[in-house]
Amino acid sequence: MKAAVAATPIQEGGVRGFLHAPAGAERGIALTHGAGGNCEAPLLVAVATALCEAGLCVLRCDLPFRQERRSGPPRPGDAAADRHGLRQAAAFLRTRVPGDVFLGGHSYGGRQASMLAAEAPELAHGLLLLSYPLHPPNKPAQLRTNHFPSLETPIVFVHGSADPFGTIPEMEAALKLIPAVKRLLVVGGAGHDLRRGKFDMAAMVDTLTGERREI
Numbered sequence: 001m002k003a004a005v006a007a008t009p010i011q012e013g014g015v016r017g018f019l020h021a022p023a024g025a026e027r028g029i030a031l032t033h034g035a036g037g038n039c040e041a042p043l044l045v046a047v048a049t050a051l052c053e054a055g056l057c058v059l060r061c062d063l064p065f066r067q068e069r070r071s072g073p074p075r076p077g078d079a080a081a082d083r084h085g086l087r088q089a090a091a092f093l094r095t096r097v098p099g100d101v102f103l104g105g106h107s108y109g110g111r112q113a114s115m116l117a118a119e120a121p122e123l124a125h126g127l128l129l130l131s132y133p134l135h136p137p138n139k140p141a142q143l144r145t146n147h148f149p150s151l152e153t154p155i156v157f158v159h160g161s162a163d164p165f166g167t168i169p170e171m172e173a174a175l176k177l178i179p180a181v182k183r184l185l186v187v188g189g190a191g192h193d194l195r196r197g198k199f200d201m202a203a204m205v206d207t208l209t210g211e212r213r214e215i
Contacts, residue, residue, distance in 0.1 A: 017061035028057035030089035034107030104128030134166030148177035160190030
């Protein structure tokens with residue numbers, strides 16, 4: 001594992017966030033936040049640090065809705081602009097690394113990354129979706145899976161066993177809709193924020209980067 005490096009603030013065009021850029025990085029990943037957070041969320045910092053230590057160039061970025069408003073959730077009309085922001089983040093990373101670019105995010109951010117990948121499968125080599133919001137809490141019939149059958153990009157899902165946005169059996173059933181190679185990593189006892197339980201960062205890194213050959 002390579003040593004972690006300090007994150008550098010970035011504000012370039014429509015991209016705002018922090019860049020973790022280890023020397024010699026050939027691959028990169030853009031990570032973004034959930035509906036109530038920003039790119040400085042502790043979960044994103046921890047995941048970015050683990051990926052950086054594995055040699056990836058990591059961009060933690062704020063979605064456009066968060067760049068416009070310091071607090072509050074995205075509005076219904078923000079989603080398309082937020083996906084465009086992820087396109088810009090991927091393009092930014094391609095100016096920094098010569099190889100594969102991944103997209104990822106927590107909750108809302110991960111959902112937008114997956115919808116973008118369904119629209120443009122060539123955009124990312126793989127997806128890292130942390131706590132995918134399968135449905136609103138207590139509303140299991142309102143599934144957010146319409147784009148799943150169009151997903152061709154390999155995906156790693158990381159999901160807490162106590163997440164109110166989707167149980168593990170619900171996630172396993174939903175993943176059957178996805179034709180792409182996918183893997184579900186369960187964090188026992190964790191809720192939507194993934195703070196409880198044992199988050200096996202090494203397994204996440206190995207799976208995402210292909211060292212365990214799942215994607």
